[in-house]
Amino acid sequence: MVKLSNEMVEDFAKMKIFPFATASRNGDPNVIPIGFCKLQEDRETIWIADNYFHKTRHNLEENPRGAIYVWGPEIKGCYQIKGDFEIKTDGEEYENMYKTVKKMGERFPAKALAIMKITEVYECKSGDGAGKQLL
């Protein structure tokens, strides 16, 4: 596991929507915009709510890996974050996510909590340094 730096934590906090990529076991890539993507206090764990996942959920069940990036207007850096996933549909962590999501909107089903443990961080700013592993 790796912990995000202070600068990365600041950038992460400014993101409203994250592109979230997964892949099927046979390597078919998928990418969707997600709203509930919360870095936890340990800086190495990210909680993602499954409200309307279909291919994404199927992919995570059979191939628990994912990638997001942190980039956009008002964000200094551009970081790609990869990690390993665990899906929770009950227990304390799931209940915590469920309550938070329901406060945001009663309509959201909050079907599952996808917990990402960060394994690598890469530079994704355009230029010769792009793709370099940072953490």
Add this chain to the structure above:
Amino acid sequence: MVKLSNEMVEDFAKMKIFPFATASRNGDPNVIPIGFCKLQEDRETIWIADNYFHKTRHNLEENPRGAIYVWGPEIKGCYQIKGDFEIKTDGEEYENMYKTVKKMGERFPAKALAIMKITEVYECKSGDGAGKQLL
């Protein structure tokens, strides 16, 4: 191959940066922001310039599949587009891309042209219809 609808073409034209997902042959997903992503007149082909690809290029070489989504401020719909890829580093199409990229900025290396043939389009707007195959 499938052709984008009029509405999708209009939305596509408003996008400035696209999230672009690929995966390694063993299913490790990757996602990066890309600037040069041009729908061609046939509405079923997309040209993507490789300026600074690393993992993305490696993935496309060993597993020629990719996904993008069309969504953002001022964009009505939310569509995920998947397709099959071919990489070109010479020939007429590559030369056309090279000239266009160099006009945008002499610093861009324009190393390769990744040609995507659209195979599927999915709904990715939040809600019960998310994940539905549209085309």
